[in-house]
Amino acid sequence: MSGRTQVRACPERTCVGCRERAAKRDLLRVVKVEDACVPDPRGTLPGRGAYVHPVLVCLDLAVRRRAFSRAFRARGQLDTRPLRRAVEDSP
Template identity: 50%
Template sequence: MIQRETSARMRRSTAHPSGGPVRTCIGCRKRELAVELLRVVVVTDGNGPGNGPGTVTVDAARTLPGRGAWLHPDPQCLHAAIRRRAFGRALRITGSPDITAVMEHVGAGAEAP
């Protein structure tokens, strides 16, 4: 009985203080609360797999289906994710996806490398 109390106490102390979910930014690889990050998902034309990598869009409501990736709303993290080709790996897609919508949302459209 005492061991269970100790284990539960240890788990609570190692959890994030706010108790919210923690995600990793695909740009800088830092862990942050999910509410501080943008969720991005890939949207395809619906004609089945193999028709290109699709378009990456920001899921502001966090309700779009599919695998998501997380990114700080910071141009530096966006450029790091582009440089590391992290969108394809995180979203598990082949090819280079269209990330124009994400660039416009972050405000880095004119600064893209």
């Protein structure tokens, strides 16, 4: 026996809002489509992704710190209204 466990490792990502590490499944993936931040709950949209906890506190922190613009290497402010609607509607 090699001493290894049979449990699969869960990938971790950092929330761009609160900067805490969490399991990838506990975070919401966000991608940039044109000049808007769009939620990608299935994780299948192409492009660079950023992760945020699906709560308004982390979303507001990320917007205030301009974390999405930095994560996507975008110039100027990005529209976060679609993302805000998705977070508000999530259970």
